[in-house]
Amino acid sequence: MTSQITTVPFRDLARVHTIGRTASRAGVSAALDSVDFTRPSHLIERFETAWADYCGVRHAVATSSGSTALLLAYLALGIGPGDEVLTVPNTFVATAEAALLLGARVRLADIDPATLAIDQDQAIGMLTDRTKAVVPLHPFGRFAELDRLGPACAARGIALVEEACHAHGARRGSVMAGAAGDCGVFSFGPTKPLAGLGEGGAVVTDDDELAERLRRLNNHGRVGGQHAGLGLNFRIHPIEASYLSTRLALYPELVERRREIARQYNDAFREYGVTGNTDVADPAGHSYYVYVLAVPERDRFCKRLTADGVGWDVHYPIAIHRQQAHLSRFADSCLPHCDEAQQRIVSIPLYDGLTDAEVGYVIDHVRSALDDLAA
Numbered sequence: 001m002t003s004q005i006t007t008v009p010f011r012d013l014a015r016v017h018t019i020g021r022t023a024s025r026a027g028v029s030a031a032l033d034s035v036d037f038t039r040p041s042h043l044i045e046r047f048e049t050a051w052a053d054y055c056g057v058r059h060a061v062a063t064s065s066g067s068t069a070l071l072l073a074y075l076a077l078g079i080g081p082g083d084e085v086l087t088v089p090n091t092f093v094a095t096a097e098a099a100l101l102l103g104a105r106v107r108l109a110d111i112d113p114a115t116l117a118i119d120q121d122q123a124i125g126m127l128t129d130r131t132k133a134v135v136p137l138h139p140f141g142r143f144a145e146l147d148r149l150g151p152a153c154a155a156r157g158i159a160l161v162e163e164a165c166h167a168h169g170a171r172r173g174s175v176m177a178g179a180a181g182d183c184g185v186f187s188f189g190p191t192k193p194l195a196g197l198g199e200g201g202a203v204v205t206d207d208d209e210l211a212e213r214l215r216r217l218n219n220h221g222r223v224g225g226q227h228a229g230l231g232l233n234f235r236i237h238p239i240e241a242s243y244l245s246t247r248l249a250l251y252p253e254l255v256e257r258r259r260e261i262a263r264q265y266n267d268a269f270r271e272y273g274v275t276g277n278t279d280v281a282d283p284a285g286h287s288y289y290v291y292v293l294a295v296p297e298r299d300r301f302c303k304r305l306t307a308d309g310v311g312w313d314v315h316y317p318i319a320i321h322r323q324q325a326h327l328s329r330f331a332d333s334c335l336p337h338c339d340e341a342q343q344r345i346v347s348i349p350l351y352d353g354l355t356d357a358e359v360g361y362v363i364d365h366v367r368s369a370l371d372d373l374a375a
């Protein structure tokens with residue numbers, strides 16, 4: 001067992017945000033000094049350009065959060081009453097909530113129990129004439145399989161909105177998360193792989209017309225001096241945009257370190273059959289927002305981790321169809337793979353700044369907890 005260390009917290013935001021502090025402090029100071037807070041703010045434009053470049057698309061529209069990015073994307077796609085939006089139950093509630101707020105009906109497709117991503121065939125079978133958008137989650141950073149669902153949506157004129165709030169920098173071949181669909185939605189909350197100061201988000205797209213609608217809606221429907229349509233203020237704060245620009249410069253290195261830690265975890269835990277979501281053939285296919293194991297007897301396993309000082313959490317403890325606000329809405333949904341996965345999933349520490357010794361400590365204690373379950 002690794003010595004000295006007695007605890008590894010599940011998350012350590014102070015540590016995450018200390019990395020690159022000198023550069024980010026300088027970036028924030030320069031932004032403060034520029035007082036460039038009115039529109040158009042070059043601080044926002046600079047981040048939008050950099051984020052679009054990183055994602056390999058022509059446009060990024062930055063927003064105040066991932067939740068407002070979802071709402072903005074749905075608004076720009078014209079989603080409203082009478083429309084159906086198809087997504088998964090094991091996502092953060094905002095994915096469905098934003099569509100529900102617009103009066104659309106949300107339907108939930110089950111997940112593939114191995115990858116925790118949308119079950120493509122079930123989703124294709126659920127498409128109707130009313131389906132306006134399909135919103136697959138890249139769960140916990142793993143690029144979802146979209147090879148059948150994408151073309152099925154395109155053939156029917158249904159928008160594919162990638163729920164990429166976990167998946168910064170995940171890619172399939174040369175296609176980055178966010179660039180595979182009609183648009184992709186990101187959160188830059190402080191715990192996300194590309195972590196902002198507090199709140200932030202973006203919608204990315206290669207579609208010039210969609211980008212134009214997104215920009216307009218993000219600024220009260222304004223075109224030139226006129227308010228030509230409805231919209232609202234969903235905009236990111238320029239200081240946040242500036243902070244994110246400095247973080248983005250570090251991000252390729254940070255995400256590679258996450259992948260290196262995940263590789264060590266995968267090698268250590270694979271033999272127990274608990275690494276479905278995390279074990280990807282190409283490590284670039286995952287951003288490892290969180291590292292999720294699927295273990296039998298989770299309570300016993302977690303008790304043991306707690307006793308050994310290894311932090312853990314569950315993403316997400318209650319699936320959407322089991323949330324109080326949505327019980328009646330999804331009363332007749334049948335989502336057995338999600339329900340089963342919900343009993344098994346547990347996330348263990350993986351974040352920027354985790355040391356090799358801490359990774360070793362986590363590995364040792366997770367392995368002995370898994371050995372105990374197997375005994």
Ligand SMILES: Cc1ncc(COP(=O)(O)O)c(C=O)c1O
Pocket residue numbers: 065066067068091092094095137163165166187188189199200201
């Ligand atoms: C999958 C997913 N979608 C949307 C959101 C909402 O993002 P935000 O918290 O930035 O509003 C989150 C944030 O936790 C998320 O994990």
